[in-house]
Amino acid sequence: xxxxxxxxxxxxxxxxxxxxxxxxxxxxxxxxxxxxxxxxxxxxxxxxxxxxxxxxxxxxxxxxxxxxxxxxxxxxxxxxxxxxxxxxxxxxxxxxxxxxxxxxxxxxxxxxx
Amino acid sequence: xxxxxxxxxxxxxxxxxxxxxxxxxxxxxxxxxxxxxxxxxxxxxxxxxxxxxxxxxxxxxxxxxxxxxxxxxxxxxxxxxxxxxxxxxxxxxxxxxxxxxxxxxxxxx
Numbered sequence: 001x002x003x004x005x006x007x008x009x010x011x012x013x014x015x016x017x018x019x020x021x022x023x024x025x026x027x028x029x030x031x032x033x034x035x036x037x038x039x040x041x042x043x044x045x046x047x048x049x050x051x052x053x054x055x056x057x058x059x060x061x062x063x064x065x066x067x068x069x070x071x072x073x074x075x076x077x078x079x080x081x082x083x084x085x086x087x088x089x090x091x092x093x094x095x096x097x098x099x100x101x102x103x104x105x106x107x108x109x110x111x112x113x
Numbered sequence: 114x115x116x117x118x119x120x121x122x123x124x125x126x127x128x129x130x131x132x133x134x135x136x137x138x139x140x141x142x143x144x145x146x147x148x149x150x151x152x153x154x155x156x157x158x159x160x161x162x163x164x165x166x167x168x169x170x171x172x173x174x175x176x177x178x179x180x181x182x183x184x185x186x187x188x189x190x191x192x193x194x195x196x197x198x199x200x201x202x203x204x205x206x207x208x209x210x211x212x213x214x215x216x217x218x219x220x221x222x
Contacts, residue, residue, distance in 0.1 A: 031210055040121055042201060042216035043157070050210060058211070090156060094212075100145040100205045102212055104156040 003027045004105035006091050012111045019078040021108045023091030031094040032074035033102060034058075034066060036087045043090065049074055050096070081112040116140060117204050119215035126222055132189040134218050136202030139183065145205040146178055146185045147212065150198045157201055161187070192222045 004025045013019055023032065031050050035043040035058075045058030047066040055066060063085060065077045078085055088109050092102040117138050126132045134148075145164055149157035163169045163176040163185065175188040185204075189196055202215040 033212075035214075040216060042117075042119075043203075043214040045211060045213065048211060059213075092212075094210065096210065099162055100210075100212070101147065101159050101162060102203075104158075106156050 004091060004093055004103055006089075006105040006108045008108060009106065010109045012113065013081055014113050015080075015082055017081050017112075019081050019110065021076045021089055021091075021110070023074045023076070023105055025072050025091075025093045025103075025105075027093050027095075027103060028071075029093040029095045029098075029103070030071065031096060032068065033092040033094070034064075034074070034076045035090045035092060036060065037090060037107075038087050046076065046089075078110075081110075083112045086110060086112045115215070116213045117202055117215040119200075119202050119218045121216055121218060123219040123221050126192050126220070128192060128194060128222055130192050132192045132196065132220055132222070134187040134189070134200050134202075134220065136185045136187075136204075136215055137183055138185070138202075138204045138213075140204070140206045141180075141183065142207045143180075143183075143204045144207060146176070147203040147205070148174075148176060148185075148187045149201040149203060149214075151201060151217070152198045160200075189220075192220075194222050196220060197222045 033048040034046040091105040151157040199217040
């Protein structure tokens with residue numbers, strides 16, 4: 001089983017719908033991140049969390065919200081999806097005690113029609 | 114100016130040649146630098162990290178860091194077709210724990 005698991009892996013939805021992407025990890029890491037990837041734009045940070053009570057906005061948080069339900073779970077919500085939120089979304093984890101390396105989930109491909 | 118910049122490519126090199134991938138960053142307080150490889154449709158995977166000025170070698174890969182010039186590079190020796198991928202440069206600023214990525218360079222071998 002993957003150390004960082006994202007669900008769903010693929011989702012097609014319509015404009016205006018609420019969508020939740022979930023991430024869970026078994027690595028025991030304290031830090032969790034949500035990134036978005038668009039062609040030619042690399043990975044852009046949406047939100048990150050250093051522990052359950054610490055949530056921070058990234059570069060592109062508008063239109064998104066997050067919830068850190070437990071140390072191992074971090075979910076990303078799109079309250080009212082729009083077509084330009086069509087992208088590949090990655091969850092990542094890291095440890096304060098580590099090298100700074102992030103470990104990525106397999107990605108969730110979201111299409112908003 | 115983007116915080117982390119890479120030439121998006123594609124960079125095309127013949128098999129067996131050296132591929133040189135470059136990255137510049139804007140925050141002088143950056144402390145840690147990472148190179149990730151990403152195959153199409155897959156998640157990024159770490160190749161190397163570097164903290165100190167100079168070179169760091171791991172097999173066919175060498176990371177080079179010049180903090181004065183705010184420049185980090187990745188050399189791939191004896192390039193193989195399996196090295197064809199997008200290479201992402203990432204920078205961690207200070208003690209924030211945030212990793213900021215460049216747009217990636219596509220390498221074709």
